[in-house]
Amino acid sequence: MDLVADDIVFEFPFAFPGGPSRLEGAAKIAGHLESLAGMITLDRMSTPIVHETKDPETIIIEVNGYGEGVRTGEPYDQRYICVIRTRNGRIVHYIDYWNPLTFLRALKGSAKVDAFLEAQG
Numbered sequence: 001m002d003l004v005a006d007d008i009v010f011e012f013p014f015a016f017p018g019g020p021s022r023l024e025g026a027a028k029i030a031g032h033l034e035s036l037a038g039m040i041t042l043d044r045m046s047t048p049i050v051h052e053t054k055d056p057e058t059i060i061i062e063v064n065g066y067g068e069g070v071r072t073g074e075p076y077d078q079r080y081i082c083v084i085r086t087r088n089g090r091i092v093h094y095i096d097y098w099n100p101l102t103f104l105r106a107l108k109g110s111a112k113v114d115a116f117l118e119a120q121g
Helices: 026-037 100-108 110-119
Strands: 004-011 022-024 042-047 047-054 058-069 076-088 089-095
Touching: 004 026, 022 042, 026 042, 042 089, 042 100, 058 100, 076 100, 100 110
Parallel strands: 004 089
Antiparallel strands: 004 022, 042 058, 047 058, 058 076, 076 089
């Protein structure tokens, strides 16, 4: 949170139903991250691959996060693609591309999520 601007915008283009697709402001993001800590443990992150863009204030990062669901013990092995825009050395816009099914499997259990998906046809 030390790297973000007070007016940061955080977007989740692949948010699952009921989850936030956009958060505005550092305080809302901090609250969101605190709520996730009770659901998913994030033990480590891979070494990020950084892609520079023509805009010196925008980068794209590929990184994996590893952990587990707090209640289920199911693995959380998530790949993220992050588009990050900065201003004056602070993050002002963060777009987080991730797989919501990976999150749901860790949160609810793979068997439940997969059975639900199978039932949907």
